[in-house]
Amino acid sequence: MTALLEVNHLKTYYRADGDFVKAVDDVGFRVEKGESVGLVGESGCGKTTVALSLMRLLPVNASILGGEILYDGQDIVKLSDRRLRRIRWKSISIVFQGAMNALNPVKRIVDQIAEPMLLHDKISKEDAARAAQKLVEMVGIDKARAKDYPHEFSGGMRQRVMIAMALACDPRLVILDEPTTALDVMTKTQIQQLVKSIQMKMQLSTILITHDLSVVAETCEKVAVMYAGKLVEFGDVVSAFEKPIHPYTAGLVKAFPNIYGSRELPVSIPGAPPNLLHPPSGCRFAPRCPIAGQECEQPPIGKTLSGNRYVECWKR
Amino acid sequence: MKKTTTPLLRTLSGFWTVYSANKKGVIGLALVVFFFAVAALANFAPFDPSNVDPSRTWLPPNSVNWFGTDWFGHDLFSQMILGTRVSLFVGVFATLISIVIGTMTGLLAGYYVKRLGELLERVIDFFLVIPYLPLMIVLVAVLEATEIPIPILWIVIFVIGITGWSGTARIIRSQVLTVKERQFVDRARTIGAGDVRIMIKHILPNVFPLVFANAVLTVAGSVLAEVTLDFLGLGDVTTISWGMMLHFALSNSAMYRGAWWWLLPPGVAIVILVMGFTLIGYSVEEISNPRLREKKF
Numbered sequence: 001m002t003a004l005l006e007v008n009h010l011k012t013y014y015r016a017d018g019d020f021v022k023a024v025d026d027v028g029f030r031v032e033k034g035e036s037v038g039l040v041g042e043s044g045c046g047k048t049t050v051a052l053s054l055m056r057l058l059p060v061n062a063s064i065l066g067g068e069i070l071y072d073g074q075d076i077v078k079l080s081d082r083r084l085r086r087i088r089w090k091s092i093s094i095v096f097q098g099a100m101n102a103l104n105p106v107k108r109i110v111d112q113i114a115e116p117m118l119l120h121d122k123i124s125k126e127d128a129a130r131a132a133q134k135l136v137e138m139v140g141i142d143k144a145r146a147k148d149y150p151h152e153f154s155g156g157m158r159q160r161v162m163i164a165m166a167l168a169c170d171p172r173l174v175i176l177d178e179p180t181t182a183l184d185v186m187t188k189t190q191i192q193q194l195v196k197s198i199q200m201k202m203q204l205s206t207i208l209i210t211h212d213l214s215v216v217a218e219t220c221e222k223v224a225v226m227y228a229g230k231l232v233e234f235g236d237v238v239s240a241f242e243k244p245i246h247p248y249t250a251g252l253v254k255a256f257p258n259i260y261g262s263r264e265l266p267v268s269i270p271g272a273p274p275n276l277l278h279p280p281s282g283c284r285f286a287p288r289c290p291i292a293g294q295e296c297e298q299p300p301i302g303k304t305l306s307g308n309r310y311v312e313c314w315k316r
Numbered sequence: 317m318k319k320t321t322t323p324l325l326r327t328l329s330g331f332w333t334v335y336s337a338n339k340k341g342v343i344g345l346a347l348v349v350f351f352f353a354v355a356a357l358a359n360f361a362p363f364d365p366s367n368v369d370p371s372r373t374w375l376p377p378n379s380v381n382w383f384g385t386d387w388f389g390h391d392l393f394s395q396m397i398l399g400t401r402v403s404l405f406v407g408v409f410a411t412l413i414s415i416v417i418g419t420m421t422g423l424l425a426g427y428y429v430k431r432l433g434e435l436l437e438r439v440i441d442f443f444l445v446i447p448y449l450p451l452m453i454v455l456v457a458v459l460e461a462t463e464i465p466i467p468i469l470w471i472v473i474f475v476i477g478i479t480g481w482s483g484t485a486r487i488i489r490s491q492v493l494t495v496k497e498r499q500f501v502d503r504a505r506t507i508g509a510g511d512v513r514i515m516i517k518h519i520l521p522n523v524f525p526l527v528f529a530n531a532v533l534t535v536a537g538s539v540l541a542e543v544t545l546d547f548l549g550l551g552d553v554t555t556i557s558w559g560m561m562l563h564f565a566l567s568n569s570a571m572y573r574g575a576w577w578w579l580l581p582p583g584v585a586i587v588i589l590v591m592g593f594t595l596i597g598y599s600v601e602e603i604s605n606p607r608l609r610e611k612k613f
Contacts, residue, residue: 088508
């Protein structure tokens with residue numbers, strides 16, 4: 001069976017002063033139908049750039065220089081703008097980072113949710129408004145509030161509105177870019193549960209971008225760990241967090257406090273991520289890696305270990 | 317809070333609550349409403365303002381002719397009332413033209429910054445820098461000389477309209493530049509909205525308060541422009557307006573004859589009407605920009 005989304009050797013670079021910032025360099029992963037994949041890594045490691053590449057929404061100074069993004073067998077990288085427009089939102093939709101600011105302050109939320117339907121489906125204004133109303137209820141907002149303006153909503157509610165908007169055209173894959181950042185813990189949990197239940201109900205696949213490992217552990221089946229534009233580890237969530245293979249994943253897991261077991265202090269990873277204009281020629285994590293050796297001065301070759309776990313490391 | 321039926325009503329009543337607290341705004345609104353009422357009721361003027369009565373010339377204000385009469389024996393009170401209608405008509409329609417051109421140019425110049433924006437910027441600069449009075453005089457003179465079958469009143473409106481939009485365009489452009497960088501514009505593009513839809517459905521509503529504040533201030537300017545053109549004799553001499561009254565007063569040496577009642581009413585009315593519009597414009601600006609709000613102690 002083919003995967004719903006298959007990313008192979010994706011390269012997305014930003015142009016800067018005649019040079020390239022290698023934001024995403026040779027990244028590949030798969031998303032099966034109905035599966036949720038967490039994409040984690042520290043700030044600036046290329047998570048959002050991957051998400052934007054998937055929908056080809058990159059800023060003008062960025063471009064996809066190689067690789068393929070296969071959605072249902074067709075390569076998004078090579079699609080014409082017209083065919084791409086048909087896939088966007090109808091098949092793949094996105095909940096933006098800092099979604100609270102992605103609502104137009106002077107338009108009613110029900111109209112904003114209805115907008116993608118009016119643009120993509122042949123549907124009358126009344127039907128679109130009715131469908132939008134249903135979505136509003138589905139994400140847990142009182143239908144009496146549907147005609148309110150964004151400033152009358154709290155941050156969590158606005159996030160719910162953004163999720164409703166992402167579901168407007170019945171997509172099969174939803175990308176959630178930091179959907180719970182800047183929300184308090186209670187709201188965060190509610191939003192997570194909402195996403196999870198909608199995912200079950202609609203048989204959605206999701207890609208969840210976050211730097212919060214606990215969110216991934218709770219909601220995702222697979223996890224992709226990125227470091228400095230590279231995918232360092234990809235595999236099943238439970239085994240990846242319990243027995244991390246890549247030293248970076250191990251470092252990340254150790255840097256989070258454990259609420260079970262012995263009372264250990266979180267351990268941080270020394271050093272800082274490399275400058276992506278001139279990354280290390282070998283393994284990009286080597287300068288910070290506790291187990292780096294001679295061979296790490298060459299770029300590591302990705303390999304798949306038992307349990308279908310992909311890793312890019314010389315030492316494993 | 318009391319529950320009202322629709323968000324629009326709630327917004328309007330909310331706006332009124334804020335607006336009515338602004339003293340300047342209320343005074344300005346009262347003045348403008350007064351003049352609009354006079355214009356609406358102009359048919360009830362006591363005399364036909366073009367009626368010539370040779371037996372009643374150069375009369376100072378009296379119980380029959382409240383504002384006195386002029387050299388031809390016209391009733392000046394009736395002329396004032398009908399002049400209000402013409403001045404407001406020209407002011408409002410010229411503003412409509414200015415605001416439509418200004419808003420569209422501003423939107424396009426702000427949205428397409430690169431080539432089209434550069435071009436439009438230069439056009440806006442041109443209209444900002446050129447002294448508008450000589451331009452208007454030349455345009456009106458040329459258009460009237462071409463003998464196109466358009467009433468002179470509409471020529472005046474057209475000329476005032478196309479010379480007074482550059483300020484609006486500049487202000488709208490700068491606001492569009494900031495609004496289009498907001499995230500909801502990206503989102504609109506993501507869901508497949510085209511440029512025209514983004515401009516009209518997403519950006520325009522966000523700059524609309526500015527359009528409105530500008531429109532009110534532009535009316536004041538347009539009324540003044542109309543008075544100026546009429547006073548210089550470029551308007552329609554058969555239509556009575558405040559500017560025309562001043563024009564005839566001057567050309568019949570009303571000052572020399574001591575006929576202050578012929579000059580004073582149109583002059584004072586112009587000042588008050590323009591002040592009314594300006595006060596409204598400033599208070600709308602204050603309300604939409606909280607930093608300018610009156611400090612209360």
